[in-house]
Amino acid sequence: MNGFQNPEKLRKLLQADKALEAISLAADLVLLVDAQDTIRDVACSLEEPLATTAQAWADSSLMDLVTVESREKLGELLRDIRAGQPPRPRQLNHRLGSEPDLPVVYTGVALKSAGSVLLLGQELRAIADIQQRLIAAQQTMERDYDRLRHVETRYRLLFDMYTEPLLVVDVTDRSIVEANRAAIEVLGAPVAASFPVGLDDAGNHAVKDLLDRVKVLGRTEQVLVHLQSLVGGAVGPRYSVSATLLRHEDCARFLVRMLPAANGAGHPVSEDSGIRADDMLQLGPDGFVITDMDGRIRRTNDAFLSMVGLATPAQALGESLDRWLGRPGIDFNLIAATLKEHGSVRMFSSFLRVENDGREDIELSATAVLQTKSPYLGFIIRNVGRRLMPQSAPAGMIPHTTDDLRDLVGRMPLKELVRETTEIIERLCIEAALELTNDNRASAAEMLGLSRQSLYVKLRRFGMSDVDTVE
Template sequence: MLRDAVSRLDPQTTGALVAAASDVSLVVDGDGVIRDAAFGADGLSEEAGGRWLGQRWIDTVTVESRPKVASLLEDAEPGAVTRWRQVNHPSAQGGVDVPIRYAALRIPDDDRILVIGRDLRALSALQQRLADSQQALERDYARLRSAETRYRVLFQLAGEPILIVDAGTRRVTEINPAASRLLGRAIKRIVGRDLVDLFEPEAARAVQSLLVGLRLTGQAEDLTARLAQRRGEARVSATLFREEAGTSILVRLAALTPAPSPAAARSGALEVIEAMPEGFVITDRDRRIIGVNAAFLDLAQLATEHQAKGELLERWLGREGTEIGALFGTLAEHGSVRHFGTVIRGEFGAVDEVEVAAVSVPGGEKPCFGFTLRSLPRRVAAVTPGGRDLPRSVEHMTELVGRVSMKALVRETTDMIERLCIEAALRITHDNRASAAEMLGLSRQGFYAKMRRYGLGDLDGSEEAEEDGG
């Protein structure tokens, strides 16, 4: 019925209907020249279509949209509308391009083409606002992360003993290293405990009264309390503050006994570093190791610190020479590095993925670098057995852009691709070296040479077996 009704309309009425139903309608002749144009969207004619008449349609669009216009003209057939394509027109006002979605229909018994378009400016503006909002959210998130990082650094490095206590349960939720040293207990043994348990029984009652008064009035007088385990007396101050998850109490302790000497403090710091579960290394400017802790010795499969001292760090750390060079180059330029993913190679062949954080210490008589190595959990590869994690390797390469030369990147990328191809060929041929070499277009000797280069397989045994079999 609709087609029958439309067929009864005269040409003038049909043209008016097309113009009203679309944001822009064009009549294009067989040479692709615009012979007539009608605009239904407000401001569209002034912004994009003011001088279209008499021009080729393909000349009114941006360079990247020209193939789409050519396709629309070529695909236009009588009785069938082409699929919609988005085309961008340069703005006559010098602003952003004007996006319009077009479809075309060839007029029967005529070489002219009817083109109808829908204005996408509102959708484009909405997408731009969405992108701007996303960027604003990311900036806000980055600022929050930065503020949280500063808080964490200040909290951890503060010389004043500080505890964060849940106001409802009185349980310690956070504690800084200074408070841990004052109380003589490891942080993990304090977090989760009732605050009053950290004081001797008589002092605990006074601390409990202080907390009750603080919750009722929001203020409390400082008091002197004796710490548990004969850790001496301390001045206790408490401040109530509100967080998103509830109300907390910031408790500050001030030891009333003499502070330890600097030498004792340094000794304590060294003990902490030695007991760290993460590997710790100090090197000089020439990358030679000055000192390590026990965790690093475990990662490097070494028995004593003497085996590591004086050796180059890259003997154990890094996949390739370019990687360790990038690490030290970034340190020299920026002074610190965080979340640097690499591997540590043990003395007896073990390879572990680690995340490196490093800092440059330029001051003092002997400038040095400090590194912490955190072992990453082993993950099951999301590829076929025996394969390597190619996306991660590519990501690793892109992270090195700007840190090392392109020549070094190309060399390392070539090595990575060669190794992946060899591993894939061995997997496909079920570890048949001769077939794998033929698959890759390599001689058997060349194939074995590359396997030796990348440390793949039991080469000596396999060569002898295949020679005997041949």
């Protein structure tokens, strides 16, 4: 800072007490330090309790009041001031016991008394707080960056390891943004190529229509297509192509998955139609699962994957159907035993345990194919959750019979079952008391050991009274 152009004029106008007041106003901390680095006086404009703490520094060694790492900087500051050199501001941290350190940036001037120094300080807690928040934000960003790198690595690994063709296609220009190895091998489609590619003419038109529908409707759809004709005019391999619309902020992408559709599998519905039962099961709205006799899944369709919350068939293949079907160790074993004895099961009511901890009420039919080298079981699974839901059932309705309660075993924790049982017993007791007293509610309350108000509350809770106020 440049000095005054006419200091003599200011010296004549400025009284000593006013000069001290100006110094106190210009700094948060003013320390009078003698030649032995002992604080002789303190002026402080900090708020409480820091002001009281700073005032108590009088007659204390300044070196003892700063942190270890600040002592060297304090020594350099005092030497520069006493040597008459322009002092460079230095940040010192004062120790405050169990409280966070107090950061202060100091400069100073030498006084007439030999070795005495007047230190002027500005506290930096606000700046230190911003610095700490900046450091914390930077550390958070670094952790997020590392986490994103790990996620991207896992994504790339899974994307490339997926054995079926998988592509990410831009919604606007239909260019291929990403393609896994299987897609490049099957379609010969490099990244940035226009999609669809590698299909016959009918397949190209079908996939274009598919993408248009998915873009408008927003739901996953699929079609059956053939790859380009092979040498000699033979029909190319057949694939089931499904597309899902993914949106993130202003970006939209199609996730396109291609699953091989076994040529010649199944039997034609009619000789002229060209429609195969295999296609209907694969594309049908009901879940379709084939397992071995131990319940290990050998084949499934997209409807079943959607019901249980899986993304790819690979997540289900080799897993036990018992993992998702009904009560663990009960429903599947019961169905399997019936199939071995009678060959088929119809309209069996159960539920599916969804991957996200939800559940879907279902009805299934099953058939056992035993006259082969490798016997297997086939399941058709239909979601009946909405059909079974009462149209006007109150949200808190409880089971009314022991059969209702038995149906809940395995579907909810024991704690909830006990609560439901308690409510059933309460209802039965209230009904019995009302019957014995010819619907005299005052007598029924006395018989049950309840106040009339408590009885009315329970009657309304169980839907047994249309009374809105207590008599």
